[in-house]
Amino acid sequence: MATPLYIGIDLGTTNSTAAAFDGEKLTLIRNAQGANLTPSVVRIDARGAVTVGDRARRLIDSDPQNTRSEFKRLMGTSQALEFAAAKLSKRPEELAAEVLKSLRKDVEQQLGVAPTCAVISVPALFELPQSAATSEAARLAGFSRVELIQEPVASALAAGWSADSDEGSWLVYDLGGGTFDVSLLETRDGLLRVVGHDGDNFLGGRDFDQAIVDEVLAELLRTQGVDIRRADPRHATSLRKLKRAVEEAKIELSRTDELPLLVPGAFETDNGPVDVDVVLTRARVEAACAPLVQRSINVCLRLLASHGLEPSQLGKVVLVGGPTAMPSLRAQVQAALGAPFATDLDPMTLVAQGAALYAASSGLDGRPTATSATPQPSGRKVWLQYPAMSSDLSPHVVGRLVEGDSGPKPALVRLVRADGGWSSPDSPLSAEGAFVLSVELVPRKPNTFRLEGIGADGKPVPLSPASFTIVQGLTLSDPPLSRSIGVALANNAVRVYFERGAPLPARRTFRQRTVEAVAKGSTGNVLRIPIVQGELEWAHLCRLVGALEIRGDQIKASLPADAEVELTLELDRGGRLSARALVPALSQVFEQVAQLQVPDATPESLQEGLTAARERLSLLRSSAFRRGVPAVVASLAQADQALAEIERDVEAARGGDADAGQKARRGLLDLDAQLEQAESGLRWPELEETVREELAVASSWVAQFGSPTEQKLLDEAMRACERARAGRQAVELQRHLRSVRKLGNAAFYRHPSAWEWQFDSAASRVSEASDVAKAEELVQRGRRALEQQRREELRQVVEQLWRLLPEDAQERRLAHDSGVR
């Protein structure tokens, strides 16, 4: 049996790497220059010839109009990048495809096979459009099948594979060129579990370089009175050149204490050329980067706290990514987290190695099908199901004879390990022609098994496949979803379809109802179902990642308000989303998910957002002072810092830096969520009062009408509320309060008069209904049901009345114009 080829690729912002795994050993792929790292830089010359990697990187300063880097940060946006000489524009995924093509070619040169499948790593907090763009890049590069893995999970898999016995909790601190990810993992019994993720999609080594550039520009202003602004498009090339010089200086400063930085004629100004001539000291660089390192540490501490862990409970910290080589970063992280760093692991290639291991556990053999299309051994065909990689030493192998295949049928089957050390008992086939056998694996080795058939006459019956291989080692069964996904409802709430951490693939269907009618034939009339990603309970605070639209010109008949829509969302293992809406009234299914794209970030829209955030911040601050809430005042200081950073990015976006524009867009969304938290901090006394009241109400209902299990669950939820209250965690408290409310409601509706009370309340709002005549008819029906004590009918009436009551227009606009409730 030929050796399998599992390929893993780390498609990085700055550098990319490929690794191969053959079931036993990991091999790093070298490029034409003999290096493991290929710079993620693409150049297209006037003839349209494409150069990738180090040769392209060397031209980034001298020929910036035709050389592009850091396009990973624009993945999933509509931002096209221009190549002036060739008069071409390319989407970020097309440029990523060039890097992937180059790596694929390197694999072919080193191992003799051009892989058709691979696993590609993406940052854990990549949004769906960014993941979709990565898959598209792989397809353009010639991969017929690709799976995505989150970078920290890949690092942990690789670190776990090389460790002998590591049980307990770990943290993977992954600081790449453009993104920061942190993951809390737990290894037990050879199983790796991702306990939680956090991160910052826009914090990376590049921001460290930018911080040092800002420091240099501040010195120019101080010493020479020259004000160089990132908003000025004239300086774009010079700033890139300065950044490159700073990047090199930063690396040198990890070995020396000070270094002169000299760039003659760096900037052209109205008063002539300006030289950059400053002395960079290690202390100065460290001071410029320290707030960014602290930002990453805060993310780590937040992740630990959200899982009730102290840094002292960590077994180790795995460092991943180039910037983690900075001595000051290591010292700062070590001081804050305390846990030892995992040694003997290469932070630059760990992700690619983990991706290759994951390809093995997914059975994603990269050899072209042509290789496996060599003449199959003849024999009765069997469908086999077994884990390609297993942490369990005794996994199951399940098989079933293929129906309709001719040839002798075995009466018994057995499995024999190729090393002769183990064989299964002879197992009879079930009535369905199937067998389930447990096998024994040799630890940390590829284990090949022969599948043997025995006829009723005791003679061997050849079976196909005749053999298969299971690799024993650390596995991650199903990748977890990094952020919750749901549908924005017209009242600005979110109906969560998949919770964060849900195993992928996943599929769920819920019934929604339309809030208004859609007229047949009208193109302007659209039912919009926005799909959002995020953890906050309001739709406008979550990221819009797609929308399913049903237009008037697509429907067979007009769709009334309050029509039922059965919406199914589906995510594959790589986190790719598809959505289907079934409208029973029309017997039609709609499947096209529109706008799977990160929204554009124009300087005008960013400025608008910035002004609004500034006003909101100032109102909040005065309110916090007036009410005397120091905790909120302190939290607003962080918001101030974030606002200043966003201002800098908006300025750079005005100067033509699309990446900074995206960073600002994301920053504004995060700031919005931060201000929302601060507002709930201000409302803390009211929230505490609400919690007290709701707990009392729920306790009373559950005590009267709840089951013993509900009582136990309520006790548990009340304890969780108390913990959140003690820690002043408003979002957590609201989350647990929802559980309390649910349990209370379950018990409440068992009260004999519950639906009567709900009916009275709904009937009092009948004049607001979207269809008053229908609502009044329902009220009459409800009254009759009440008189005749028909409770079930009364319940139905109330539910129908609820659906006719209006949603607030303002809330609907906030909810990305959702047309469903």
Next chain:
Amino acid sequence: MSLTDRDVFSRFRENAFHVLGLRPSCTRMEVEREGQKLLAMLELGLSEAAHYDTPVGRMPRTAELVRSSMATLRDPATRLQHALWAQLPPGTPAAQAPAKEEPAPWPEAPVRLGWRRPE
């Protein structure tokens, strides 16, 4: 029957221990092993894996349900919740099944939505 009772019913119906056919005292490795076996059997369409028993009756088993049950039991907090419900004796008032499953909105619906293969 109120919607909330339906929630209670689903806690029995979708209990991860029932779905995987395991006892609340099972080890973590048993969860992985049993889940892997059931997924393999479902993939091959073996009738033995097609249903599971709960205190409210026999339920159809799907690969999605098995995967999410495995994830539920990997997390100690969610495992505890499911263990509570799995230990509850059958026949409690809250555990009464609805009179009938709701019919599909139109006959081909489950197939179009990918839940069921065409007969």
